[in-house]
Amino acid sequence: MTTHNHDKGFATRAVRAGQQRTNEQEHAEPIFVTSSYVFDSAEQAAARFSGDEAGNIYSRFTNPTVRTFEQRLAALECAESAVATSSGMSAILSTFMALLSAGDHIVCSRSVFGTTRVLIDKYLLKFGLEVDYVSLTDLADWQAAIKPNTKALFLETPSNPLNDVADLAALSTLAKAHDCLLIVDNCFCTPALQQPLLLGADIVIHSATKYIDGQGRCVGGAVVGDSKRVGEEVYGFLRTAGPTMSPFNAWTFLKGLETLDIRMKAHSASALTIAAWLEQQPQVTKVFYAGLSSHPQHELAKRQQSAFGGIIAFEVKGGKEGAWKLINSTQWLSITANLGDAKTTITHPATTTHGRLSVEARAASGITDGLIRLSVGLEDIEDIKADLQHGLDLL
Numbered sequence: 465m466t467t468h469n470h471d472k473g474f475a476t477r478a479v480r481a482g483q484q485r486t487n488e489q490e491h492a493e494p495i496f497v498t499s500s501y502v503f504d505s506a507e508q509a510a511a512r513f514s515g516d517e518a519g520n521i522y523s524r525f526t527n528p529t530v531r532t533f534e535q536r537l538a539a540l541e542c543a544e545s546a547v548a549t550s551s552g553m554s555a556i557l558s559t560f561m562a563l564l565s566a567g568d569h570i571v572c573s574r575s576v577f578g579t580t581r582v583l584i585d586k587y588l589l590k591f592g593l594e595v596d597y598v599s600l601t602d603l604a605d606w607q608a609a610i611k612p613n614t615k616a617l618f619l620e621t622p623s624n625p626l627n628d629v630a631d632l633a634a635l636s637t638l639a640k641a642h643d644c645l646l647i648v649d650n651c652f653c654t655p656a657l658q659q660p661l662l663l664g665a666d667i668v669i670h671s672a673t674k675y676i677d678g679q680g681r682c683v684g685g686a687v688v689g690d691s692k693r694v695g696e697e698v699y700g701f702l703r704t705a706g707p708t709m710s711p712f713n714a715w716t717f718l719k720g721l722e723t724l725d726i727r728m729k730a731h732s733a734s735a736l737t738i739a740a741w742l743e744q745q746p747q748v749t750k751v752f753y754a755g756l757s758s759h760p761q762h763e764l765a766k767r768q769q770s771a772f773g774g775i776i777a778f779e780v781k782g783g784k785e786g787a788w789k790l791i792n793s794t795q796w797l798s799i800t801a802n803l804g805d806a807k808t809t810i811t812h813p814a815t816t817t818h819g820r821l822s823v824e825a826r827a828a829s830g831i832t833d834g835l836i837r838l839s840v841g842l843e844d845i846e847d848i849k850a851d852l853q854h855g856l857d858l859l
């Protein structure tokens with residue numbers, strides 16, 4: 465796709481892009497809490513409805529606060545277009561509904577968000593979509609799965625929770641050779657650390673619920689890409705089916721974007737320090753973090769991302785019992801499945817986010833019983849380490 469170059473840096477765009485002041489000359493972005501808009505005349509109403517005149521009609525179609533968020537996110541991903549959705553899942557649903565048809569085949573990474581697999585397997589397959597799952601990091605596996613009716617490759621990188629990294633440029637070349645779309649869920653990195661469209665992806669998906677909000681407040685999502693597929697086709701599905709973002713949530717995410725650059729740098733710096741520290745602990749058998757030189761795709765991650773993000777997975781001695789003991793020994797880390805928050809969160813994937821997988825499927829995705837996921841927040845590093853140390857001392 466054509467990508468947009470900008471004359472301003474990333475942090476400046478994150479604070480400024482998309483804002484259009486009203487006649488009130490407000491400094492901060494206003495929240496337009498209105499479901500519909502008034503017209504000057506019957507003639508204007510007719511012109512708006514026929515599309516002869518651009519402008520607001522109804523907030524399922526457009527809302528100024530939501531539009532500001534969309535334009536700002538598009539500027540950060542260097543994209544022509546972004547559409548905001550009510551959640552990350554509705555961003556994925558809207559993309560598939562708008563761009564795929566019965567009989568189309570998609571190749572999907574095996575290491576995607578659990579609910580994404582449920583959406584595909586339980587709901588989309590019954591409408592005639594076909595899917596094959598492949599190893600995120602094995603290019604030959606992707607290539608072998610492509611069929612004449614393959615229309616899209618779908619993945620997350622880095623993966624949740626093991627931080628496997630896919631080679632986006634190589635997958636983009638593969639997708640182009642087979643005339644299919646490369647769709648990347650960029651939730652873990654955000655555009656602050658990785659811009660998949662610049663590496664050849666066609667569509668970027670976001671769960672804004674995570675780092676874009678950054679403080680665990682609102683659920684939302686977005687689809688980012690070119691003006692035809694995203695600006696017309698995905699938007700067309702959204703305005704018809706209605707999983708749109710509320711203006712209040714859009715405003716919250718706008719405020720999140722303003723600090724995204726410094727937050728992602730801080731999350732990444734703290735996570736790197738804690739990952740290196742965990743790797744030294746005798747009770748820790750393995751650490752999965754792409755910033756460590758022990759990580760199999762460390763060099764690729766260095767090329768593709770500007771930093772390694774805030775999520776660490778690590779395995780402790782003692783299997784599930786050891787992992788639960790460590791989690792239960794923390795005094796203030798948040799035991800929750802959410803991630804991307806200023807607050808550090810700690811999760812046991814095998815019994816929560818990946819609990820619905822069969823034992824074999826879980827083993828195939830590397831989610832062992834002793835594995836713990838940490839979403840490193842913005843607290844002092846020494847305090848986070850001290851709280852983890854309570855549990856490590858018991859193992």
Ligand SMILES: *Cc1c(COP(=O)(O)O)cnc(C)c1O
Pocket residue numbers: 551552553554577580620624649651652670671672673674683684685
């Ligand atoms: C959370 C998440 C989603 C789903 O987003 P919601 O906002 O919860 O609907 C999709 N992909 C990834 C990688 C996620 O972490």
